[in-house]
Amino acid sequence: xxxxxxxxxxxxxxxxxxxxxxxxxxxxxxxxxxxxxxxxxxxxxxxxxxxxxxxxxxxxxxxxxxxxxxxxxxxxxxxxxxxxxxxxxxxxxxxxxxxxxxxxxxxxxxxxxxxxxxxxxxxxxxxxxxxxxxxxxxxxxxxxxxxxxxxxxxxx
Amino acid sequence: xxxxxxxxxxxxxxxxxxxxxxxxxxxxxxxxxxxxxxxxxxxxxxxxxxxxxxxxxxxxxxxxxxxxxxxxxxxxxxxxxxxxxxxxxxxxxxxxxxxxxxxxxxxxxxxxxxxxxxxxxxxxxxxxxxxxxxxxxxxxxxxxxxxxxxxxxxxxxxxxxxxxxxxxxxxxxxxxxxxxxxxxxxxxxxxxxxxxxxxxxxxxxxxxxxxxxxxxxxxxxxxxxxxxxxxxxxxxxxxxxxxxxxxxxxxxxxxxxxxxxxxxxxxxxxxxxxxxxxxxxxxxxxxxxxxxxxxxxxxxxxxxxxxxxxxxxxxxxxxxxxxxxxxxxxxxxxxxxxxxxxxxxxxxxxxxxxxxxxxxxxxxxxxxxxxxxxxxxxxxxxxxxxxxxxxxxxxxxxxxxxxxx
Amino acid sequence: xxxxxxxxxxxxxxxxxxxxxxxxxxxxxxxxxxxxxxxxxxxxxxxxxxxxxxxxxxxxxxxxxxxxxxxxxxxxxxxxxxxxxxxxxxxxxxxxxxxxxxxxxxxxxxxxxxxxxxxxxxxxxxxxxxxxxxxxxxxxxxxxxxxxxxxxxxxxxxxxxxxxxxxxxxxxxxxxxxxxxxxxxxxxxxxxxxxxxxxxxxxxxxxxxxxxxxxxxxxxxxxxxxxxxxxxxxxxxxxxxxxxxxxxxxxxxxxxxxxxxxxxxxxxxxxxxxxxxxxxxxxxxxxxxxxxxxxxxxxxxxxxxxxxxxxxxxxxxxxxxxxxxxxxxxxxxxxxxxxxxx
Numbered sequence: 001x002x003x004x005x006x007x008x009x010x011x012x013x014x015x016x017x018x019x020x021x022x023x024x025x026x027x028x029x030x031x032x033x034x035x036x037x038x039x040x041x042x043x044x045x046x047x048x049x050x051x052x053x054x055x056x057x058x059x060x061x062x063x064x065x066x067x068x069x070x071x072x073x074x075x076x077x078x079x080x081x082x083x084x085x086x087x088x089x090x091x092x093x094x095x096x097x098x099x100x101x102x103x104x105x106x107x108x109x110x111x112x113x114x115x116x117x118x119x120x121x122x123x124x125x126x127x128x129x130x131x132x133x134x135x136x137x138x139x140x141x142x143x144x145x146x147x148x149x150x151x152x153x154x155x156x
Numbered sequence: 157x158x159x160x161x162x163x164x165x166x167x168x169x170x171x172x173x174x175x176x177x178x179x180x181x182x183x184x185x186x187x188x189x190x191x192x193x194x195x196x197x198x199x200x201x202x203x204x205x206x207x208x209x210x211x212x213x214x215x216x217x218x219x220x221x222x223x224x225x226x227x228x229x230x231x232x233x234x235x236x237x238x239x240x241x242x243x244x245x246x247x248x249x250x251x252x253x254x255x256x257x258x259x260x261x262x263x264x265x266x267x268x269x270x271x272x273x274x275x276x277x278x279x280x281x282x283x284x285x286x287x288x289x290x291x292x293x294x295x296x297x298x299x300x301x302x303x304x305x306x307x308x309x310x311x312x313x314x315x316x317x318x319x320x321x322x323x324x325x326x327x328x329x330x331x332x333x334x335x336x337x338x339x340x341x342x343x344x345x346x347x348x349x350x351x352x353x354x355x356x357x358x359x360x361x362x363x364x365x366x367x368x369x370x371x372x373x374x375x376x377x378x379x380x381x382x383x384x385x386x387x388x389x390x391x392x393x394x395x396x397x398x399x400x401x402x403x404x405x406x407x408x409x410x411x412x413x414x415x416x417x418x419x420x421x422x423x424x425x426x427x428x429x430x431x432x433x434x435x436x437x438x439x440x441x442x443x444x445x446x447x448x449x450x451x452x453x454x455x456x457x458x459x460x461x462x463x464x465x466x467x468x469x470x471x472x473x474x475x476x477x478x479x480x481x482x483x484x485x486x487x488x489x490x491x492x493x494x495x496x497x498x499x500x501x502x503x504x505x506x507x508x509x510x511x512x513x514x515x516x517x518x519x520x521x522x523x524x525x526x527x528x529x530x531x532x533x534x535x536x537x538x539x540x541x542x543x544x545x546x547x548x549x550x551x552x553x554x555x556x557x558x559x560x561x
Numbered sequence: 562x563x564x565x566x567x568x569x570x571x572x573x574x575x576x577x578x579x580x581x582x583x584x585x586x587x588x589x590x591x592x593x594x595x596x597x598x599x600x601x602x603x604x605x606x607x608x609x610x611x612x613x614x615x616x617x618x619x620x621x622x623x624x625x626x627x628x629x630x631x632x633x634x635x636x637x638x639x640x641x642x643x644x645x646x647x648x649x650x651x652x653x654x655x656x657x658x659x660x661x662x663x664x665x666x667x668x669x670x671x672x673x674x675x676x677x678x679x680x681x682x683x684x685x686x687x688x689x690x691x692x693x694x695x696x697x698x699x700x701x702x703x704x705x706x707x708x709x710x711x712x713x714x715x716x717x718x719x720x721x722x723x724x725x726x727x728x729x730x731x732x733x734x735x736x737x738x739x740x741x742x743x744x745x746x747x748x749x750x751x752x753x754x755x756x757x758x759x760x761x762x763x764x765x766x767x768x769x770x771x772x773x774x775x776x777x778x779x780x781x782x783x784x785x786x787x788x789x790x791x792x793x794x795x796x797x798x799x800x801x802x803x804x805x806x807x808x809x810x811x812x813x814x815x816x817x818x819x820x821x822x823x824x825x826x827x828x829x830x831x832x833x834x835x836x837x838x839x840x841x842x843x844x845x846x847x848x849x850x851x852x853x854x855x856x857x858x859x860x861x862x863x864x865x866x867x868x869x870x871x872x873x874x875x876x877x878x879x880x881x882x883x884x885x886x887x888x889x890x891x892x893x894x895x896x897x898x899x900x901x902x903x
Contacts, residue, residue, distance in 0.1 A: 010733040020727040046686035057385045059231035067598040092692040100210040100233045100387045213828045226830035227857045349826050
């Protein structure tokens with residue numbers, strides 16, 4: 001008797017499994033077709049950095065604390081500013097936390113992929129460009145439309 | 157024909173990274189502060205350097221000077237936060253008051269009103285130094301949600317009567333930390349402790365603070381907030397400051413340990429109040445007046461670092477509080493900014509304080525001005541720029557014929 | 562990571578795990594970096610369980626420095642730890658499903674993991690690579706609206722766990738393959754020094770959160786789930802029970818969260834001395850033995866993770882098991898190769 005009950009129970013459980021799965025057949029799909037549809041990031045997401053040129057004193061704490069040593073302090077006239085290599089950056093934002101002057105700020109921009117590695121080195125001027133759109137929940141990318149058909153000109 | 161790609165100049169492949177190299181200029185490090193300020197005997201232990209260090213490696217120490225535990229990153233922030241390196245008084249007054257002081261404010265500094273106040277809360281008055289003005293104003297601000305916490309000077313449990321910066325969020329904490337101490341406590345250094353969450357740019361729950369400090373400590377605070385290289389982050393959430401009148405402070409070891417505990421044999425744990433009034437040192441244990449001596453007994457304990465300070469009445473505070481000029485059990489209050497005036501009036505209207513106006517030309521204010529002028533005779537040229545802000549008073553010479561009569 | 566297996570026909574008579582090719586020299590790297598710069602490195606061995614590993618690191622440093630984070634900081638640490646535990650178990654569960662050929666069980670847990678990844682993103686700013694715990698507390702405070710969102714999501718997640726029951730845990734596809742397979746007896750589990758769900762699946766009531774309470778766990782009310790049988794099914798169900806418990810813990814933490822600062826001042830210095838810290842990570846006990854010499858880098862930091870401790874159990878579990886049952890048994894131990902060979 002017990003083996004038959006076991007088989008019946010097994011069959012019932014199999015049927016339960018199938019129906020549980022089938023119910024989701026008509027569910028709204030979870031996939032988004034990037035880059036036309038994008039996933040919204042939360043407020044406070046750590047993307048690339050924004051540099052305030054008027055507040056930076058070139059003290060170098062950001063470079064000192066960076067875990068991946070991607071920040072180089074470069075000279076502009078008689079002042080010094082950080083230059084970021086995003087190829088190694090892990091977006092931990094310790095530099096933002098430890099900057100004494102509030103010169104670094106977090107932005108939500110994460111779409112900074114480039115076609116050549118040298119374009120991943122961001123000069124202070126490029127870092128100082130404010131984000132294109134700063135809304136609460138919606139994501140946006142750097143410098144407008146991106147994709148294979150939009151190869152960037154070399155500019156700073 | 158193939159061409160070998162050469163990497164562009166900006167990429168430097170290396171294991172450790174080339175990022176942090178010393179720039180080819182003479183950077184100021186913490187050692188410069190030690191050499192130029194501490195060892196020269198002008199550090200008055202305000203704690204501004206301790207608060208401003210971005211990597212939190214400066215600490216309070218037992219010798220009333222800052223110490224470093226860790227590796228300096230040569231960011232120059234502590235150096236330019238020190239008010240004894242440079243104190244451009246005119247610029248700071250522009251920042252605090254929006255203008256420089258006028259000619260008739262030369263002695264007392266920028267001020268709006270002068271009052272004599274006393275707290276109405278009996279528990280505050282019992283624990284306070286004079287009229288309980290500081291505690292009552294902080295209590296008003298906390299309870300009316302103008303601030304979230306107050307940075308006051310209290311005691312740590314380590315050594316009795318050694319002051320340390322303390323955070324007060326409740327009435328009980330304010331009462332526990334009420335009363336004055338006469339030794340320096342590195343008050344501004346406490347901001348590093350509580351403002352640490354504010355180091356992050358994204359802080360979803362901002363907290364506003366109010367600060368109590370001696371004139372030198374407020375100088376440190378405003379220096380930290382005005383110099384280009386110093387640390388403006390920490391003053392971001394400040395609502396108002398309260399300054400205390402100060403002639404000088406004493407060395408903890410020499411005053412409390414050697415004299416009070418050693419020579420006079422009073423256990424510091426039993427001391428409840430220390431006061432210096434009318435040139436007499438008064439030390440109370442409970443209700444009993446244990447010491448009543450002329451203040452000259454502490455002449456050896458006076459801090460020489462105070463000899464270059466010319467600020468008696470806390471000229472950079474929003475509200476300046478002290479005992480001079482009021483009756484016993486009352487405090488003199490000078491409001492210097494509109495915000496200070498609002499807070500004082502708000503406290504009076506809400507029933508935390510009772511207030512009497514002091515005549516600006518009356519005896520009380522004149523006495524206060526006399527003491528300010530006396531302190532002006534000291535020499536601040538080691539650090540004060542724009543010394544025209546402090547007009548050195550012309551001494552009143554007694555005519556020769558009167559002297560020789 | 563390799564498994565060198567000696568077979569007799571279809572039965573495994575000897576299975577030798579060979580952890581390797583994932584060694585990055587983490588212990589040497591952290592000797593060369595100051596303690597804040599090491600935090601991303603510490604998290605990477607098991608990045609899906611980053612917060613627990615970070616917690617072990619930070620506790621070792623705080624023990625040497627004598628710094629105690631404020632109460633709210635401790636609670637927020639526990640919050641992220643529990644969210645991480647759920648996330649790690651969901652990832653493990655999805656791989657377990659795909660090892661058994663159940664692709665729905667591969668998709669569903671990873672999809673539900675996104676619920677918690679979003680929560681972690683609003684709390685810390687990153688989806689997986691948090692770097693949220695620092696010596697002295699945590700880096701950010703709770704955002705507005707986090708509590709409501711978290712409660713909604715944990716309640717939805719518990720309903721989803723019920724659906725997982727229906728589609729997988731009661732499914733004969735799974736039960737007939739996992740029950741009685743890969744048995745690790747209680748005696749043997751203790752002898753081999755296993756930790757975490759592997760140990761609890763063999764009936765041993767051992768959880769560092771209850772035995773040596775750290776952070777805010779001493780003040781929180783939760784059960785330690787064990788199963789007596791010691792087979793693959795037990796270990797899987799222990800993981801599921803733990804997920805349910807963590808979900809309840811998240812709600813409890815948010816209710817009991819005290820007010821106050823989240824971070825205390827802590828210097829970038831490792832004082833002289835030795836410290837040993839351990840936390841209950843998703844896979845077992847993660848520990849640090851740190852020797853400081855007063856500078857800003859540790860002189861030596863020995864880093865042992867749960868997977869490394871459970872490696873010995875792999876041979877024991879696979880003894881006498883058919884080759885086709887190898888994924889069922891081996892993956893139920895939740896051995897994460899990257900974590901074992903730091």
